Amino acid sequence: MFTGLVEDIGRVAAASRRGEGVVLAIAPGRIDVDDLAIGESVAVDGTCLTVTARGAGRFEVVAGNETLRRTTLGRLRPGDRVNLERALRLGDRLGGHLVLGHVDGVGHIAAKRDLGANLEVAVRAAPELLRYIIEKGSIAIDGISLTVNLVDGAGFSIALIPHTVEATTLADKPVGAPVNLEVDMIGKYVEKLVEGYRR
Secondary structure (H helix, E strand, O other): OEOOOOOEEEEEEEEEEEOOEEEEEEEOOOOOHHHOOOOOEEEEOOEEEEEEEEEOOEEEEEEOHHHHHHOOHHHOOOOOEEEEEEOOOOOOOOOOOOEOOOOOEEEEEEEEEEOOOOEEEEEEOOHHHHOOOOOOOEEEEOOEEEEEEEEOOOEEEEEEOHHHHHHOOHHHOOOOOEEEEEEOHHHHHHHHHHHHHHO
């Protein structure tokens, strides 16, 4: 479980195929690798992955076939920057929203507009994701907890405050770039419960 408040920006040190999966070696910027435990969960661009090795200023995670199919992780190359967040501990403040790190699908940046006080970003998303995205609701983009400003039939928009621009990688991504999307899980649970009453 995560909050969507990005702790650090890391760089991909290596990416190699292992069967149908990919092994990613990531060098964090501020997170102390020695504080990471083997088996610990870390969100990498919003994708919950397990630390499988660590040392020499970097840690390794493995992204399996299903993860590669649903996320942007298969496109990562050495030198790419990624958002990092360690798992929430009981008793921590929940400053964002409840984020599982289970990416629902990939969207694409449709437009960016500098509004001075913030940066507005429009994202195209598939209809099967848009059904769960509501105005003023929560969305995780590349693991960043954000508030939805507007929603239409093609996508939605969010606004990045200067702190989020500096503390995450989203503002650096160009129009057309793919991004990992995790919708608010509450909507999915509500839909499932309501379906049961309809039968």
